[in-house]
Amino acid sequence: MTGHRGIARSYLYVPGDRPDRLAGALTRGADALIADLEDAVAPSHKDQAREHVRAWLDAAQPDGPQRWVRINADTLEADLGAVVTAALTGVVVPKSEPDQLAEVDALLWKLETEQGLTAGSVAV
Numbered sequence: 366m367t368g369h370r371g372i373a374r375s376y377l378y379v380p381g382d383r384p385d386r387l388a389g390a391l392t393r394g395a396d397a398l399i400a401d402l403e404d405a406v407a408p409s410h411k412d413q414a415r416e417h418v419r420a421w422l423d424a425a426q427p428d429g430p431q432r433w434v435r436i437n438a439d440t441l442e443a444d445l446g447a448v449v450t451a452a453l454t455g456v457v458v459p460k461s462e463p464d465q466l467a468e469v470d471a472l473l474w475k476l477e478t479e480q481g482l483t484a485g486s487v488a489v
Contacts (some may be wrong), residue, residue, distance in 0.1 A: 373397035381414035425452035455488030
């Protein structure tokens with residue numbers, strides 16, 4: 366397995382609204398896990414998924430796999446606000462455009478600063 370920042374050879378996507386699958390993914394041997402807040406989650410479950418993913422990140426072990434979150438293009442602030450923590454390796458921004466990536470960068474900088482994290486510590 367890679368370290369928190371090493372190059373991952375395998376990525377496993379996991380629906381963010383399924384805490385049982387988030388927990389089970391830790392036993393699958395993937396180098397990186399991607400909790401999906403986007404297509405794998407029904408619109409009516411998005412808030413619940415953010416809560417589950419945050420709890421999953423808060424319970425992260427430092428020697429475990431990388432933890433990524435695939436966010437929604439239309440709810441950047443809510444998604445990032447819920448998941449930016451020291452345990453987060455990075456975010457996957459689907460269907461992105463340059464302006465949107467600039468917005469993600471600005472939001473990440475703000476959230477990293479507020480939480481005492483090093484600016485740029487969350488990868489995109």
